[in-house]
Amino acid sequence: MRVMAFDYGTKRIGIAVTDPLQIIATALTTVHPEEIWLFLADYLQREEVETFVVGKPLQMDGSDSESGQHVLGFVRKLKKLYPHVPVAEIDERFTSKMASAVIAQSGKKKSKRQEKGLVDTVSATIILQSYMQKKGF
Incomplete structure (x- = not known):
């Protein structure tokens, strides 16, 4: 899974x-x-997901950020629609900066590096890797 x-x-x-x-x-x-x-809905018909991990945006002092309200609503709906799948939240501070650095180091052309969607998927990957490290995978 x-x-x-x-x-x-x-x-x-x-x-x-x-x-x-x-x-x-x-x-x-x-x-x-x-x-x-x-x-x-489409993805979960094809694949089994054991856990959802959601990046939680925090301020530098650890308090919730303004965008945290949007994430909170997203997490609530995830739990409501998929009550059988646990939701873990993980600190996502610096993931966008880390993602941009990883993309820059990958040797991709500048136009490709500036694609926001690429930064978002790499950020999600970093969030997932952080979760896996914490869980001892």
């Missing part, structure tokens, strides 16, 4: 998943928030 991670944004949601053995975290796609529920 897979673990699925989300980097939630009001314009795009970056999504990453593990392989079924939960060894490797891979960027999956970016979805518009209005399309996420249709995407999940």
Whole structure:
């Protein structure tokens, strides 16, 4: 069973998943928030997901950020629609900066590096890797 991670944004949601053995975290796609529920319904018909991991945006002092309200609503709806799938929240501070650095180091052309969707999926992958490390995978 897979673990699925989300980097939630009001314009795009970056999504990453593990392989079924939960060894490797891979960027999956970016979805518009209005399309996420249709995407999940379709994906979950084909694949089993054991846990959802959602990046929680925090301020530098550890308090909730302004965008945290959007993430909270997303988490509530996830739990309501998929009560059998546990939701873990993980600190996502610095993931976008880390994602941009990883993309820059990958040697991609500048135009490709500036694609926001790429940053979002890489951020989701970093969130998923952080979760996996904490769980001892």
